[in-house]
Amino acid sequence: MGRGFSVETLSRSGSLCSAQSGMLPLNASQCGFCTPGFVMAMVYAQITKKDQTPEQALAGNLCRCTGYGGLIEATRIAQSQPLDRAFVDEIEGATTVLRQLSRGGFSIINHNSRIDAPKTLENLLDLRKNFSSATLVSGATDFGLWITKRLDRPSHVILTKFCEQLLLREIRSDIIEIGAAVTIEDLENSLVSEYPELQEWFQRFGGPQVRCSGTLGGNIANGSPIGDSAPVLIALGASLTIHSCRGRRVIPIENFFIEYGKQDLLRDEVLVSILIPRRTHIRRLAVEKISKRYDQDISIVLAAMAEISGDKPSYRFAFGGMAGTPKLAEKTMESLNPDDLTSDFTPLSDHRAEAWYRLAVSKNLVRDFLDGDTSRE
Ligand SMILES: Cc1cc2nc3c(=O)[nH]c(=O)nc-3n(C[C@H](O)[C@H](O)[C@H](O)COP(=O)(O)OP(=O)(O)OC[C@H]3O[C@@H](n4cnc5c(N)ncnc54)[C@H](O)[C@@H]3O)c2cc1C
Ligand code: FES
Known part of the structure; x- marks a missing residue:
């Protein structure tokens, strides 16, 4: 775990979760490039238990190899099963860490970069006034692309999502x-x-x-x-x-x-x-x-x-x-x-x-x- 973030893998035990094992007999994975995204979409469907068709649960994930029959069937099976116990434990652990982080109210400052995560509107507005060239970042789904595509390296970011x-x-x-x-x-x-x-x-x-x-x-x-x-x-x-x-x-x-x-x-x-x-x-x-x-x-x-x-x-x-x-x-x-x-x-x-x-x-x-x-x- 670095700087308060952890990368959660599908299973620490090495055994397959129900979404993964559902895919195997259906040959729903071929080159495997898309597989992690599909499995996580299935697990998310198990977590949220939304009233969705398998197609809706998988929307946004593309597979160039298998055709979608096996993937849709594997999702239908996953949706009918409870979330694996191992996941429940991992999610609870990760949620505790994320809750601590999501309290916000911190600043990380080093010699050439700075991140502020104000908790109150007053602090956010003060930071905006004092550092008007800093970049406001909320969910970072646009901002992330400026980093990966435009290779921007902003030196000062103010996060809004803790406010x-x-x-x-x-x-x-x-x-x-x-x-x-x-x-x-x-x-x-x-x-x-x-x-x-x-x-x-x-x-x-x-x-x-x-x-x-x-x-x-x-x-x-x-x-x-x-x-x-x-x-x-x-x-x-x-x-x-x-x-x-x-x-x-x-x-x-x-x-x-x-x-x-x-x-x-x-x-x-x-x-x-x-x-x-x-x-x-x-x-x-x-x-x-x-x-x-x-x-x-x-x-x-x-x-x-x-x-x-x-x-x-x-x-x-x-x-x-x-x-x-x-x-x-x-x-x-x-x-x-x-x-x-x-x-x-x-x-x-x-x-x-x-x-x-x-x-x-x-x-x-x-x-x-x-x-x-x-x-x-
Ligand atoms: C794979 C993918 C699919 C997408 N699909 C869609 C889609 O279907 N439809 C669609 O409309 N968009 C889509 N987007 C674009 C993006 O997800 C949305 O525009 C999203 O709502 C941006 O919100 P954010 O919190 O991630 O913004 P950020 O990336 O955090 O910020 C975006 C901009 O808003 C500014 N900003 C953020 N919060 C504030 C604030 N409170 N006050 C002032 N300025 C602020 C930031 O400085 C930045 O300039 C997609 C993006 C990706 C990567
Ligand atoms: S298995 Fe190859 S892209 Fe889906």
């Missing part, structure tokens, strides 16, 4: 407040009962590993035009609370995205929470993710469409992948004519899709949503 205020999940009479460091997995648990239409969208956000680590705040603050949460939150009419030592401000989320690569966040500010309206006025919601692969893929287009009830219903259509930022289709919302998306957006062609395709698919999605509106018949 209690950023982990808040509170359901109030009119608002659901979600701390910026809440993971996508925990967000699902808070939001799906209010908005069941989001269930499939959650399932298609990365894989379980990414959802358990990646945060809602990170997904917004990265400013990506193809981040999956922004269009959904824009359609729902969400706001952001942004804090600094100078005070707190609340802005509609669509105003956060100024242009490609530029967000409304100053160097001494931190995104602290996301305010999502309760269901009250939202009559219908549809979220459509268009990507080349169903699971574990980046969106070509993400459309989130909401009908808001009132004397005269109004609509919020928000899109990712159609411009340099996630954006409302304001003209189309007014006219309810899908062809007006051509005025709202001038999408790019890239390796995921050409501009004409993005426009065509978006028009069809809006048309389908409006066709499903029985009150307009």
Whole structure:
């Protein structure tokens, strides 16, 4: 164990766990490259006992050798069995260590690098003010790629995920407040009962590993035009609370995205929470993710469409992948004519899709949503 972290192997005893031994008679492993990921997905399914099909439990894991028949069958068997006793003991041990670590409130400083893990918002904001060039890191699912792909070597990192205020999940009479460091997995648990239409969208956000680590705040603050949460939150009419030592401000989320690569966040500010309206006025919601692969893929287009009830219903259509930022289709919302998306957006062609395709698919999605509106018949 180094610096408080341990690497847990499948079994210290050398014997196979139930997920591994289930794979053997089914020949579910060939070159073995993908096998650890599949086995861990099966074990995670045993731990969470979620009501999932084997395909959902394995989503995001790819095998280039075996075909998926044996893997799916092995998962079905694993799901019907309890978690192995050896795992229960190891998980309890690891959980104890992680609980100690997750108390936060530490700084690791050496001659050329520094990591801070503040526990309170006050400390976080002080650090942000005093070290404005430090990198904020939440779940590190984007940040990790800057290290491995861009070979960045940041000298100072401030971790947000130990800060209690950023982990808040509170359901109030009119608002659901979600701390910026809440993971996508925990967000699902808070939001799906209010908005069941989001269930499939959650399932298609990365894989379980990414959802358990990646945060809602990170997904917004990265400013990506193809981040999956922004269009959904824009359609729902969400706001952001942004804090600094100078005070707190609340802005509609669509105003956060100024242009490609530029967000409304100053160097001494931190995104602290996301305010999502309760269901009250939202009559219908549809979220459509268009990507080349169903699971574990980046969106070509993400459309989130909401009908808001009132004397005269109004609509919020928000899109990712159609411009340099996630954006409302304001003209189309007014006219309810899908062809007006051509005025709202001038999408790019890239390796995921050409501009004409993005426009065509978006028009069809809006048309389908409006066709499903029985009150307009
Ligand atoms: C395999 C894989 C699959 C993925 N699939 C998807 C997908 O399907 N859909 C999707 O949208 N994304 C996907 N992503 C991208 C990523 O997982 C998400 O964007 C995730 O939500 C980022 O959150 P994080 O906590 O990991 O961010 P981090 O990597 O910790 O940070 C991201 C950025 O946000 C900033 N930041 C973080 N927290 C704050 C804060 N509180 N205040 C201000 N700035 C902050 C950081 O400084 C950094 O610039 C995927 C990534 C991987 C590696
Ligand atoms: S066994 Fe070779 S990639 Fe899956």
